[in-house]
C-alpha cells in the first residue's frame with residue numbers, strides 16, 4: 281500500500297484529519313497535511329474521497345508506505 | 348449563375364449569410380429585424396443547418412458563440428433593445444475571440460422608442476456598447492444589393508480576425524425592396540478561419556500569428572483548449588500579469604488596426620473637384636446622393652463620401668477629403684454621432700456641419716440640399 | 725486522487741483557486757469520476773461553465789472547456805449541442821449563476837429538454853463576490869447583504885427544474901460524494917435535460933457568517949440533514965422541515981430538442997424536394 285500526498289496542493293482545511301478513522305493524518309505547523317502513524321492506516325480511502333484538493337493517491341496493497 | 352430578384356435588405360442579408368456558409372442562427376424576434384430570423388428558420392434546416400429562437404437576445408448571442416466554437420459559422424440578428432442586451436456577450440466574443448456576426452437593424456430609441464422608425468442611433472453603441480476596450484468592426488450598407496456584399500464581408504472579417512462583426516442596417520435598408528442581381532454564390536470570395544496546423548498537445552488557442560490572430564480549433568476536434576472571458580495568456584488560461592494584460596488588450600486593437608486598409612470599405616462620388624462634401628452612410632446615403640446630384644445640376648462643386656465601414660473609422664479617407672474641401676456636411680438619423688469622428692479626422696482642415704434628424708423619418712433630398720445650398724452659397 | 729481520473733484533470737493548473745475546505749473540489753472530483761466511469765471520449769466531451777467560484781471548475785478539466793459569462797453557460801452550451809450533437813456537453817454552474825442571473829436560461833433549457841447535463845454547485849451563497857445572498861440562501865441565514873437575516877424564500881432547484889420540464893433531476897451533496905458521482909453518471913446517461921443539484925459547502929462566505937464551524941463540520945451538517953428519497957417517502961412534511969432530500973428525484977421521458985430538430989430538418993428537406 282502506498283499513500284501519496286501532494287503536499288503542495290494542501291490548504292490545511294482539516295477535512296481528512298477529521299474523517300480519518302485511525303487518526304493517521306495530522307496538520308504540520310505550516311498547516312499542511314502529513315501522516316503520523318501510517319502503520320495504522322486501514323486503506324479506507326476516505327482521505328482520497330473527501331479531500332477537496334486532490335492531495336491523496338491511495339494505491340492499495342502494493343509498494344511502500346510513503347507519505 | 349447570377350439571378351435577378353426583388354428582395355428586402357433583411358432578406359439579402361440572410362441570403363448572403365447562407366451563401367457565405369452560415370449554418371447556425373439563434374436570436375429573438377424584434378421589429379424591424381424579424382424577417383432575418385424567419386428566413387433562417389425556413390432556410391437553414393433545408394441546408395442541414397440549425398435555427399433556434401432563444402428566450403432573449405443574450406441567449407441568442409451566447410448560442411451563436413457556442414455554435415461558432417463548435418466550428419459552425421453563426422449569425423444573430425436584432426434591433427435596438429435587443430442590441431443593448433447583446434452587448435454583454437459581444438464583449439465576451441471580443442475577449443474570447445469568437446467569430447460571429449451580429450446584425451442590428453436600427454430603429455429609433457432609446458428604449459422601445461419607435462419600433463418601425465428608421466434611425467442611425469446605434470452607431471456609437473456598435474463601437475462602445477460593451478464595456479472595456481477593444482477594436483470593433485461595424486459595416487453599414489446603403490442598398491439591398493450592398494447589404495448582400497456587406498454581409499459576406501462581415502462574415503469574412505469575423506472569421507479572419509476572430510471577433511464579433513456588427514452589421515448596422517437601418518429600417519430603411521432592412522425593409523426596402525429593390526430589384527437586384529444576386530451574385531452566383533460560387534463566385535464569392537469566402538474566408539474561413541485559420542485552423543491549427545499543429546498537433547493537439549502543441550496548440551495554443553491564443554498565440555497569435557504575425558497577423559495578430561491565432562488559429563481556432565473547433566470544440567470536438569481533440570484540442571482540449573480553454574476559453575474564458577478573463578484576461579488570459581496565449582494558452583487561453585487566466586493570467587493577470589501587467590504585461591500579459593497589456594499585450595492582450597493591445598492585440599484586440601492592433602489585429603484590426605493593422606488591417607485597416609483592407610477593412611475600410613467606402614466610395615467617393617464627384618470628389619475630384621469638390622469644394623463641399625457630404626459624408627453619409629446607411630439609408631441616409633441615398634438621400635444624400637440625390638441631393639448631391641441636384642447640387643451638381645445647379646453647377647455647385649459638391650462631392651459625396653459613402654462610408655460602408657463605420658468602425659474602424661475611415662480617418663484617412665475623411666482626412667484626405669478634408670484637406671481638399673472647405674466644408675463637410677454629415678447628415679445622420681441621430682442627434683450627431685459619427686460627425687464627431689469626422690471632426691476628429693478632419694482635425695480643423697475643413698468646416699464640419701452636423702445635420703441631425705431625430706423625428707423618426709428619413710431625410711428628403713431637399714433637406715440635405717437646402718443645407719448644401721446654404722453652405723455653398 | 726485516483727490515477728484513473730488524473731488524465732481528465734489539468735493537474736498542472738492545480739492547486740485550484742478555491743478556499744480551504746470548499747466543497748467545489750469535491751463536486752469536481754465526483755464529476756470527473758462520473759466521466760471516468762462512463763468512459764466518455766475526452767475529445768468529444770465539452771465542459772461549459774458560467775461565472776462564480778464553482779464555474780472555475782471547467783479550467784481544471786482536460787477537455788474542450790468554456791468559461792463563459794455570469795449566468796450564460798446554458799446559452800453557449802445550447803449552441804454547442806445544437807451545432808454539434810455528437811458532443812457530450814456538461815454544464816457546471818453555481819446556484820446564483822444558474823437560478824438568479826441565469827434563471828431564465830435555466831428554465832428554458834429545461835423546457836426544451838435539450839440533451840445537456842447541468843451540475844449546480846449549490847453552496848447557497850454568492851461565493852465569488854464574498855457572500856451576498858443567492859436565490860438558494862435559506863430564509864433567516866446571514867449574508868453580507870442580509871446582515872439582519874435573510875427574508876426571502878429560497879428556490880428548490882429540483883422542483884424548479886422539474887416544473888420547467890427537465891427530464892432527469894437528482895440531488896447529491898459533497899458529503900455523499902459517491903452518490904453524487906452516481907447521479908451525475910445517470911444524468912449524463914440520460915438523454916434530455918438533466919439537473920444535478922450538488923449541495924456543497926462554502927466555509928468562507930456562508931459557514932463563517934452562519935456559525936457553521938469548520939469545513940468538516942459543514943460536511944457533517946450535510947450528513948445529518950440529508951434524507952434519501954427512500955427515507956423521505958416515509959416521513960411527514962414536519963419531519964422533513966429543514967432537511968434536504970438526496971437521490972434521484974425525477975425521471976421522465978420527453979422529446980429531446982436536438983432529436984426533434986433533426987425531424988425539422990427531415991421535414992424541411994422533404995418539402996424542399998417536392
Ligand SMILES: Cc1ncc(C[n+]2csc(CCOP(=O)(O)OP(=O)(O)O)c2C)c(N)n1
Pocket residue numbers: 775776777778779794817818819820821822845847849850851852853858
Ligand atoms: C453580469 C455580472 N453580474 C455580476 C457579476 C459578479 N458576480 C460574479 S460571480 C457572482 C455570484 C456567484 O455566485 P454563484 O453563482 O452562486 O457561484 P459561487 O461563486 O458561489 O460558486 C456574481 C454576482 C458578474 N461577474 N457578472
